Amino acid sequence: MRPLKLAFQGLHSFRDPVEIDFVRLTESGFFGIFGPTGAGKSTILDAITFALFGRVDRTSALADSLTTGADALWARFAFRLGDDVYEVYRRVERRGGGLVSADFYLSRNGDRFPLEGVVRLNRAVEELLGLSFEQFITAVFLPQGKFARFLKLRPAERRTLLAEIFRLERFGEPLYQSVRGKVQELTASEESLSRELAALEEVSREALEAARAELRALEERIHSLREEIGRLEERRRAADEFLKLFAEKENLASRFARLLGRPWSEDTRSEIEERLRLCERARELLGAQEERERVARELEEAREELAAATEELGELRRKKTVFEGEARKKLDALGSRERALREVKGRFAGLDAERVGELEERVRKLAAELEGMPRGEPPPFPAEILPEVEGILREATALVPRLEEFSKQVAELEREIAAAREGLSQLGRELEEREREHRELERAVSKREEEFERLRRELAAAELARDLSEGMPCPVCGSTHHPAPAAFPEEVDLRALETELGELRKKxxxxxxxxxxxxxxxxxxxxTLAxxxxxxxxxxxxxxSSEEGLSGLRARLPEGIRFIPWEELGERIRAWRAYLERERVAREREELRTELGRLERIWREIVEGLGEIYRPLTQEALKEWEAKVEGELRRIEEERGRVERNLEGFRERERALERRVSEVSGRVGELERNLEAAERKVELLSREIGIPPEGAAALALTTSQRELLEEALELSREIAAKSEAMASLGIADAGDAEEIRETYARKQEELGEIQRRLGEVQERIRSLEERLTRKEKLERERAKVREELRLQRELEGLLRGKAFLEYLVGSQFERIL
Structure with a gap:
């Protein structure tokens, strides 16, 4: 891996973004990073490990690596691996008292890998480099805390420390014991494989080929037998069918002989069929005679019913004529009475009992209401604008509590803001004090770090100068003259100074x-204050805004009441409203009294026109007369309905009798035609059969006799069918069929025996193949084990003592130098 470019921010003392171009630094070959203690040299290496693995080796928690006051840490590292250029980026932020991953990516030649989480990013980097975090910091960075100790050790102790740094301890005694155990394990495995191969010594390719030849011979014989059995199969099925039909025919013939008392023959079958045919025709003739007698009886009954219905219809028509005359007179009288009553009822159209009662009740209520109503006072403005004044008062009443609530909230917020400003000022003073303490701690830590680095360098120089002698080259400057070699400082406790520095860093x-x-x-x-x-x-x-709204409402009031307080204005409006309401009720009472007088005049005209004694108009009197007229009209209507229902009853009975006479008359005609057809059928059947009607009973068999003959006829037909089926099979008799079946059975037995032998041979071949395969596998495994055993024994010889471990330590140290 060759670094190309590094950029980071927020790590240790690097508050501002930093970018390092390794390509430019390596243009002339190797390069070095120099600076005083605390300048940030190791932070550059920490930024590389953070970008690659998301961890910093020098701090136990990643949060301790963030710059003071910083809320985020990020790093971007580009490097070349083979022919490809990779770039990895990470960013973490403070959230909720901890650090969370905010962004990350890994790209190759500008194309980003599809990663779903930080764990996938870590795994991708480890797979790419072939190193974990611990392996990377061990193989690439020499830990800073172990360098001073390394300079003071003797050569053997330095090799031990290097083995610890490079984690080579596993290549010493543990590796030797592991190899020795492996040799013992492989020796036991080689002996076990040799014993198992000795048990398979008799297994060979020749035995397997002999068994396969025997298998092929048996398969050829099976093929030949199956072809022969295939040819016999059809003959065997025909023989089975022949024997089955033969047994069924013998059984049917035996049943026929038991049924009729004589053996079966074709003549017997013809005789039975003729006897059954005559029986059926005779039974048909008897059925026609019975049908003729039934129709004759039904015809006589229908003629009697028609005569009775005709007589009943004539009597009903006479009664209906008399009733129609009386009903017509009664309906005329009821019509005259109804017209007179309806004329009287029409004169009540202008009167309504419910309306009269409501008017009387309303007049009494209004009078009582006037007695209890306050008189109030007349408004100083037109009455029609009173609703507008009430609306203005309602709006003002709604605004006043809101204005008071706003004033209360403003006062509370002003007190809270004053308290918050005082708290913020106190917090600023406290923060300023702690920042001053922080600056003092930073200066103390810097001073202690410089002192610690100076002493460490003096100790390292003194350690190197301790073994120097004149003429020996200095490991630092290379000179062979040492006029003033470095000496160990007096009374220096580097460990105590390091402990004090740790406490200061913690604070x-x-x-x-x-x-x-x-x-x-x-x-x-x-x-919060803002x-x-x-x-x-x-x-x-x-x-x-609320105060301005109240001023606008007062401007809308009439001029005479504009400066009345809102509470007093409410009382004045109620007095004005009471005065107006009393005036409205008085007007309504006078209007109702006028309406009642008009109705009273109408009532007097109706009562005097009927010649009745006059009674004052009341709801009770009006309802009494209306009920009397309605009751009389209902009685007339009920009487008319009863007369009409009786008349309709006569008509309905007349129609029903007419339908009955028509139906019975039609049935009589139909039965007469049916009787003629039945007589013709009896005569025709008698001529066809050739016997008189009275002789049919003698030819008609009983049910048991007919069933007996039908069963015998069915048996005869089945026997004939079996004989035809047997003849179609091409087999002479039962002996020929038995011989065919025995030949087929012998061939099947021979085939079964050969198949059994075939299975035994196949099982023997399978066993031989498995054992031969196992033998060859064991031989390969034994050769492999012997080769590995040889190599392990050679390695065991190399690992005796510490020669191999010292070789590895020397190789690693040479790579460092």
Whole structure:
């Protein structure tokens, strides 16, 4: 890997962005990075490890590596690997008291890899470099804390320390014991494979070929037998079918003989068929005679029913004529009475009992209401603008509480803003004090770091100068003359100084965290104060708007009441409204009284016109007369309906009897035609059969006799069918069929025996193939184990002692130098 360019910001003391072009630095070959302690030399290497792996080796937590007061840390590193140029970028930010990954990518020749998370980025970098974070910092960077110790050690101790730094301890005694165990394991495996091969010594290719030849011979014999059996299969199926048909025919013939008491023959079958034919014709003739007698009985009953219905219809028509005359007279009288009552009812059209009652009740209520109403006072302006004045008062009543609420909120916000400003001022003073302490801690840490670096350099120089003698080249300047070699400083406790420096750095980190928290608190307080001041300005504008609205409402009032207070104006409006309401109720009462007088005059004319005694118009009297007229009209209507229903009943009964006479008359004609057809059918059947009607009963068999003959006929037909099927198979008799079946069975037995032998041979071949394959595999494995055992024994010889470990340490140290 060859670095090309590095850029970063927010790491340790680098608050501003930094960019390093390694291509320009390496134009003349190697280059070095020099500077005093704390200048940021190691931070450049930390930026590379952060960009590649997201970690910094010199701090336990990544948050400790951020620049004081910084909210983000980022690094971008470009390097060449082979023929490709890669670039990796990471950015972390402070959120919620911790660090979160904000952005990252990895590209090759400008094309970014599709990565779904930081874990995938870390894995991609490790796969690309072939090194983990720990391996990278060990193989590429010599840890800074171990350099002073390295300079003071003797050569053997330096090799041990280098083995620890390069993690080569695993190549010493642990590796030797591992190789020795591997030799023992491979020796046991080689012995086990040799024993298993000895058990398979008799397995060979020749035995396998002999078994395969035997298998081919058996397969040829099976093929020949299957062809022969295939040719016999059809004959065997025909023989099976012949024997089955023969047994079924014998069984049917035995049943026929038991049924009729004589053996079966073709003549017997013809005789049975003729006897059944005559029986069926005779039964048909008997059925025709029974049908003729049934139709004759139904015809007689229908003629009797027609005579009765005709007589009943004549009697009903006579009664209906008499009833129609009486009903017509009664309906005329009811019509005259109804017309007279409806004329009286028409004179009540101008009167409504409900309306009269409502008017009387309303007049009484209005009188009582007037007694209890206050008199009020007349308004000093036209009555029609009173609703507008009431609307203005309602608007003012709604604005006054809002104005009071705005004033209250403005006062509260002013107190809160004053308290917030005082708190913000106190927070600024506290933050200024802590920042002053932080600057002092930074100066102390810088001073201690410079002192520590100076002492470390003096100790390193003294360590190198301790073994120098005149004529020996100096490892630093290369000179062979040493007029003033470096000496160890007196009373120097480097470990105590390092501990003190660690405590100062811890205090500095705590101060940075406190300042960061207080700055965040101050920012939040400033935003809260700005929000409250904005809200106070809005409330003041709303209060001014409400005051302006109240002034506009007063300008809209009539001039005479414009300066009355809002509370008093409400009382005055109620007095004006009471006066106007009393005037309205008085007018309504007079209008109702006028309407009742008009209705009273109409009522007097109706009562006197009927010749009745006059009674004053009331709701009860009007309802009584209306109910009397309505009741009489309903009675007339009910009587008319009853007469009409009775008349309709006579008509309906007449229509029903007419339909009944027509239906019975039609049925009589139909039965007469049916009787003639039945008589013709009996005569025709008698001539066809050749027997008189009275002789049909003698030829008609009983049910049991007919069933017996039908069963015998069915058996005879089945026997004939079996004989035809047997003849079509081409087999002479049952003995010929049995011989065919025995030949087929012998061939099947022979085929089964050969197939059994074939299976045994196949199993023997499979076993031989498996064992031969196993034998060849074991031979290959034993050769491989023997070769590996030889190499492991050679390695075991090399690893005895520490020669190999010392060789590795020397090689790594030469690479460093």
């Amino acid at each position: 500095l980190r705590e101060a940075r965290e406190f300042i960061s928290a207080k700055r965040s608190e101050r920012t939040l307080a400033e935003r 929000e409250r001041e904005r809200k106070l300005a809005e409330l003041r504008e709303q209060r001014a």
